[in-house]
Amino acid sequence: xxxxxxxxxAACLILSAGALSAQAGDQRLAKIDAALSIDGTDFxxxxxxxxxxxxxxxxxxxxxxxxxxxxxxxxxxxxLLILSEPEADKGKAYLKTDNNLWLYxxxxxxxxxxxxxxxxxxxxxxxxxxxxSSLAKDYKVVGAAKEKLGMFDCDVLSLEAVANTVxxxxxxxxxxxxNLVRKRxxxxxxxxxxxxxxxxxxxxxxxxNVPKRVIILDxxxxxxxxxxxxxxxxxxxxxxPSLQKLNGSIYTKAYLEQIGR
Amino acid sequence: MERDSWFIAWRNVSRQLRRFFTIMLACVxxxxxxxxxxxxxxxxxxxxxxxxxxxxxxxxxxxxxxVVPYHEDYAPAKDRPVLERLARGHEEVVSTNFRMSxxxxxxxxxxxxxxxxxxxxxxxxxxxxxxLREIDLVRHADAAPGDDSIIxxxxxxxxxxxDVGSSVLVQVKRISGVVDTIRLTVWGVYRDAAVFGPxxxxxxxxxxxxxxxNQPRDFFCFALRLRPxxxxxxxxxxxxxxxxxxxxxxxxxxxxxxxxxxxxxxxGEETHYTxxxxxxxxxxxxQLSGALKIGLYLLMVFVAVTxxxxxxxxYRIMLDERSRELGTMRAIGLSGVGLxxxxxxxxxxxxxxxxxAAWLVSLAALGCLSFAPLGNxxxxxxxxxxxxxxxxxxxLQYLADMSIMVLLxxxxxxxxxxxxxxxxxxxxxxxx
Numbered sequence: 001x002x003x004x005x006x007x008x009x010a011a012c013l014i015l016s017a018g019a020l021s022a023q024a025g026d027q028r029l030a031k032i033d034a035a036l037s038i039d040g041t042d043f044x045x046x047x048x049x050x051x052x053x054x055x056x057x058x059x060x061x062x063x064x065x066x067x068x069x070x071x072x073x074x075x076x077x078x079x080l081l082i083l084s085e086p087e088a089d090k091g092k093a094y095l096k097t098d099n100n101l102w103l104y105x106x107x108x109x110x111x112x113x114x115x116x117x118x119x120x121x122x123x124x125x126x127x128x129x130x131x132x133s134s135l136a137k138d139y140k141v142v143g144a145a146k147e148k149l150g151m152f153d154c155d156v157l158s159l160e161a162v163a164n165t166v167x168x169x170x171x172x173x174x175x176x177x178x179n180l181v182r183k184r185x186x187x188x189x190x191x192x193x194x195x196x197x198x199x200x201x202x203x204x205x206x207x208x209n210v211p212k213r214v215i216i217l218d219x220x221x222x223x224x225x226x227x228x229x230x231x232x233x234x235x236x237x238x239x240x241p242s243l244q245k246l247n248g249s250i251y252t253k254a255y256l257e258q259i260g261r
Numbered sequence: 262m263e264r265d266s267w268f269i270a271w272r273n274v275s276r277q278l279r280r281f282f283t284i285m286l287a288c289v290x291x292x293x294x295x296x297x298x299x300x301x302x303x304x305x306x307x308x309x310x311x312x313x314x315x316x317x318x319x320x321x322x323x324x325x326x327x328v329v330p331y332h333e334d335y336a337p338a339k340d341r342p343v344l345e346r347l348a349r350g351h352e353e354v355v356s357t358n359f360r361m362s363x364x365x366x367x368x369x370x371x372x373x374x375x376x377x378x379x380x381x382x383x384x385x386x387x388x389x390x391x392x393l394r395e396i397d398l399v400r401h402a403d404a405a406p407g408d409d410s411i412i413x414x415x416x417x418x419x420x421x422x423x424d425v426g427s428s429v430l431v432q433v434k435r436i437s438g439v440v441d442t443i444r445l446t447v448w449g450v451y452r453d454a455a456v457f458g459p460x461x462x463x464x465x466x467x468x469x470x471x472x473x474x475n476q477p478r479d480f481f482c483f484a485l486r487l488r489p490x491x492x493x494x495x496x497x498x499x500x501x502x503x504x505x506x507x508x509x510x511x512x513x514x515x516x517x518x519x520x521x522x523x524x525x526x527x528x529g530e531e532t533h534y535t536x537x538x539x540x541x542x543x544x545x546x547x548q549l550s551g552a553l554k555i556g557l558y559l560l561m562v563f564v565a566v567t568x569x570x571x572x573x574x575x576y577r578i579m580l581d582e583r584s585r586e587l588g589t590m591r592a593i594g595l596s597g598v599g600l601x602x603x604x605x606x607x608x609x610x611x612x613x614x615x616x617x618a619a620w621l622v623s624l625a626a627l628g629c630l631s632f633a634p635l636g637n638x639x640x641x642x643x644x645x646x647x648x649x650x651x652x653x654x655x656x657l658q659y660l661a662d663m664s665i666m667v668l669l670x671x672x673x674x675x676x677x678x679x680x681x682x683x684x685x686x687x688x689x690x691x692x693x
Binding site: 054115116117161164165166167168169188189190192194220221222223224229231232 | 370372373374375430432434435437438439440441442443444472474
């Protein structure tokens with residue numbers, strides 16, 4: 001084989017390998033989405049959010065807690081989140097239908113349009129974190145490696161956004177063989193690490209998986225205490241998960257207005 | 262006779278200074294208080310305007326906005342030459358500059374602390390070097406600022422515990438929702454005039470455009486600084502009319518609120534422009550200062566009325582005390598009208614001396630007030646410039662104040678003299 005032909009064959013092989021890996025990456029992301037999505041039914045769960053903020057001069061972090069009930073219907077990409085604690089926020093609700101996200105205030109009985117990218121209740125959680133996983137639609141795999149994460153042998157996938165509607169244009173996810181995301185790092189477009197989320201365990205609800213406990217570290221906020229930088233963190237715990245087919249009217253403004261009365 | 266009357270009036274005033282002192286004092290106090298109030302009001306207006314001018318970069322602003330792909334305030338660099346050419350055609354324009362800006366979508370981070378910013382203002386450091394003199398820099402680096410520099414407010418610096426030379430992370434949320442970050446070095450810390458809130462920062466246009474995903478020379482506002490005294494609204498109208506046909510334009514808006522409501526009422530992908538005076542951006546502040554003004558004007562009226570009543574009563578008592586002297590003058594041939602004129606002339610002389618003294622005292626008082634550090638008084642910092650009130654009263658305003666005070670004094674003298682004029686000489690002499 002002439003050197004030129006060899007070069008052409010090698011180039012073809014590299015290109016096809018690249019195409020294959022891209023395709024494989026998309027498939028892997030689709031599998032992750034499928035593992036994290038709840039299709040054909042509705043999900044209901046009690047969520048507890050514990051925010052730990054370290055302050056200078058204080059040995060223990062300041063802790064605040066919020067509780068909410070979440071109704072989720074992934075087939076229509078809808079969710080309804082109703083806050084139950086603290087008392088001051090009781091009845092406040094987030095309603096997501098399609099691409100619209102509304103914040104309902106039961107005192108003023110008004111809906112305010114809000115953004116999925118915004119912080120949820122000033123915690124390290126984004127409103128978009130409650131939506132169904134759409135990694136395959138929003139990202140492409142640009143790098144892959146293997147790493148042992150605790151007891152899990154994980155694939156570490158580096159992702160870049162293909163749509164500019166996502167909050168974090170770069171992600172790094174640690175995926176266990178069962179296609180569950182065990183760790184996730186969110187980066188800004190210029191590559192600054194913004195937050196790290198760890199999902200050590202999942203609840204098996206029917207045939208579906210729901211993270212039982214998510215620890216979200218704010219990589220930009222925290223305090224150096226005794227020479228060690230302690231990140232602000234939010235811990236999200238899911239309790240009493242259940243699957244039940246709910247009436248579609250739950251995911252409407254009218255429903256919120258009705259329970260507000 | 263006329264000269265004699267002025268001479269007698271002068272002699273009466275100079276020889277009975279103690280009697281006229283109260284009236285003179287009332288005149289001085291009245292003018293000083295009124296001019297101080299006016300000075301403060303003018304200072305407030307000027308400081309609010311100066312803050313707005315610094316904030317937006319000029320007296321007349323040309324805003325660009327687009328609807329595709331997003332509804333946002335944005336103008337492409339390609340439109341710069343058109344605007345610059347139009348501006349060059351006006352001799353009223355002193356300077357121009359382009360600014361990028363982002364509202365409430367940015368956070369500064371340093372050493373684990375975060376501080377949301379109300380506004381990140383992108384400027385061309387070279388073109389707007391005068392800004393560095395105008396803003397109240399508490400401390401800054403020696404070298405000129407560059408594309409990696411940021412000027413943060415003192416309030417932000419205190420919360421973040423950063424200082425000149427610190428490397429801060431600026432996180433912005435683009436209009437699409439994507440988060441991006443840029444590391445910048447604190448070049449300076451400034452004391453914000455606080456009219457627009459204490460959490461604003463200045464960066465280079467290039468840095469802000471980079472982190473927003475724009476071209477380096479894109480902008481959202483073209484600001485024109487005009488010569489003093491130019492009618493800003495009229496100029497904005499004129500500039501707007503000239504833009505028509507040169508650039509896609511919106512309608513001319515009658516307020517900032519109307520602009521906010523209707524700026525996206527067009528179709529097409531091109532950026533559309535409109536012009537407005539910077540006054541539109543401070544309408545709410547003007548309403549706030551207007552409420553304050555009403556209070557101060559009422560105080561002014563109260564002072565004027567008090568001075569008028571006080572001087573009238575003082576005149577009455579004084580003329581009663583002088584009834585024997587005035588009755589004698591009537592007895593030796595001075596007419597009732599002549600007597601009244603004499604009193605009025607005495608009043609004029611007192612007012613003239615009082616005005617001169619009041620002018621000097623108020624100049625001193627305004628000077629003291631302008632040097633007084635008032636920045637720590639809560640609420641007042643809204644109206645300060647570099648922590649100072651900087652009151653000012655123009656010569657015409659002084660003249661008007663003095664005229665009002667002279668008029669009040671003369672009216673008091675006239676009413677008081679009226680009673681003496683109608684009194685017979687015998688009655689006047691035997692009165693006491």
